[in-house]
Each structure stands twice: as structure tokens, then as C-alpha cells.
Amino acid sequence: MDVSPLIWTLTIVFIVALLLFDFFFHVRKAHVPTLRxxxxxSALYVGIAVLFGIGVLIFGGTGPGGEYFAGYITEKALSVDNLFVFLIIMSSFRVPREDQQKVLLFGIVFALIARTGFIFLGAALINSFAWVFYIFGLILLITAGNMLKPDGEDAHTGDNIMIRLARKVLHTTDHYDGDKLFTMVNGKRAMxxxxxxxxAIGGTDILFALDSIPAIFGLTQDTFIVFTATAFSLLGLRQLFFLIEGLLDRLIYLSYGLAAILAFIGIKLILHALHENNVWFINDGQPVEVVEISTGLSLSVILGVLVVTVVASLFSPAGKAQNAIANARRHATSYLDSEYTADPAERERILRLLLAERDQIVALGPKYKQKAREEADLMELLERARDSHRAAVERGEAEPLGPSKILPHD
Structure with a gap:
């Protein structure tokens, strides 16, 4: 698609303006966003992305338009998977609820900068070396295989390599000072x-880009479409986090769906590489006659896989149990953390969510209730949360729970 420098400039200015608007009108003043x-x-940002795609369809044609929507949906799905890691990082570092928006916005901006760099690097490599398609295809196939591996012991600790490296290099204070990066301790400036x-967020953004950029180049090689689909998939990610935060652990089959999509795009890239082949040891450096996967088929496969995996996850009893147990663990930890929030209403909200999750575990039946009871750390957290609430009631700082209790075996 032929895009003039003026359109490039206007698009970049529009994206930057959206980020600035988000910062000055929503994030600058620390607060906990409501579900509404x-x-x-979230709906507004998705609407903007869809309208932009319709514009691509009108002015660029069905080919570029289909490529944009295929790229946007793929990048959006991958960004939802990235939210799992953001959630783990913020839980690991005990980021106060009121300041989580600023952390997320920083992550979005850094991700956009990192991915833009990878986009132009990837475009330059593709234009100069056709064999890069083979490399991108192999990267996606390896990533898909890694997604199918069972979670390791560190899957829910947020103790990945970037965080371990950051902890060793940067020595910080034990407590936050609002959203400040530096504070004064005993008259000395400290981080x-x-x-x-x-x-940690910035480091993981770079790792995410290594997967997402090859994926979208497997759907289109148009740099403008790659850039805009990636940018619009990241915009609104902050709001989406607070909207679906409580459902993230319920999407137990999402990783399988993403693995299937990345493997599909990886195969598509390798087929395209064979079609454009100039590698001397493959078919004597001549193109190989293979069937190439159309944009329409790509879009249909991506949408179909996502719908099946998301619906299956939402209706799965195992997903409901995993989600309730994981959320109960997080909310009990947050409720016991005196630095998590200074808002009494937020503490009340956390407690009510904790009770709702307890009821979900009980409603799922003996099998999953027993599963929760076998989580020793969870039981200890729930007991401490119950005792903390009882003490708050005795001090007149909280309302009694009535007949409801926190522990699922009460």
C-alpha cells in the first residue's frame, strides 16, 4: 500500500496524541479505575482501531484491509497474553493499586518504541534478504512449541530472568513513595x-517484541500496516488490563490457541520463503512452487482459533477453579498488604472479591474445593485475611461479614 509521508506523519501524531491524552487525563492523577x-x-480504543481498519479497506483495498485486521487481531491476542506477565510482575513487586495505571502506560509506551524499532529493522532485513522469512518462521514455530510446555515452578512467581537481573543491578528502597522513581532516605537520594x-516491564517488552513482530510480518510485509496494527493493538491495553484482570487466569486454553496461531503463521512464512527462495542449498537457489496461504484464510483461522479457545476456557470448570484460586491468592495477599492501597473503598472491594471467589470455589463442588484446601499457602493467606478482618471489625474499622466466612472449608 502506497502511503505518503503526510499520512505517516499524521498517523504518528494521532497515536502520540492518544498516549498524551491517556497520561494527562487518566494516569497523571493516581487512582483506581472503575470497571465502567x-x-x-477499552471499547473506545477498539472502536478507533476498527475505524482505522475500515479506512484502510476503503482507501487501500480489501487486500491491505484484510492484512490490517489479521495483524491487529493477532497482536491484540498476543498483548492479552502479555498481560499475564504484567500482572505477575506487579504482584511480585507489590505495586500499589493506585499506581498500577502508570506502570502499565509506561509498559505500553516502551513496547511501542521497542516494537517500532524491530518493525523497521525487520522491514529492512526483509527487503534486503529474502531468507529472513525462514528465520522468522522458525522463531514462531519454536515460540509455539514453548507455549505448549507445562508451566514451570516459576510460572506464577514473576521471577523471570529480566526481574532477577534488575534486582541484582538496581538496589532500591523497601517501600514505595507514591509513583516516584526516586525518594529521600536519611537525607540521601535513593531509588x-x-x-x-x-x-522489569521494559525488559519483558523487548522479549515480547521478538515474538510479536515476526508474527505480524507473517501476515503482511507492508511496513505501514505492520506499524499501525501493532500500535493500535497496544493502545487501550491499560484499560483492558483492569477490565479483564479478574478473568486472566480463567483463559487456561489461550496459550494453546496462541501456539496454534503462531505455528500457523510460522508455516505461512516458511511457505512464502520457499516461494521467494534464493538460498543456494534449497532447490539450487530457485523459487519452490508451493501453495501460499491467503490473507482471507489467515484471518479466518486466527478468528476461529481465538473464538474456540476463549469460549472453551470460559466454560471450563477447571478454568473457573484455577481463576478463583489464583484471584483469591492475589486478593488475600493484597488485603494483608498495608501498602497496597490507601483507599478504604478499595480494601472493601478486595474483601468482597475474596468472598465471591470463596463462594465460586465452593459452588464448583467437592473436587475443586478440595483442590483449594490442598493449596497450603492459599489456606494460610485466607486464614490471615479472616483474622485481619475480625481485628478490623473489633476496632470499628470494618463491617462484620455476617454469615459469610472467608475460608472455603468453613
């Missing part, structure tokens, strides 16, 4: 854990 606020702004969080 998150839903409205807060917020800086460590930013480094």
Missing part, C-alpha cells in the same frame, strides 16, 4: 521499587 471506566475506554518495576 475501563469498559468505556524506589517503582524504578525496578519499570526496568
Amino acid at each position: 471506566e475501563a469498559a468505556i475506554w 524506589t521499587p517503582m524504578l525496578l518495576v519499570m526496568v
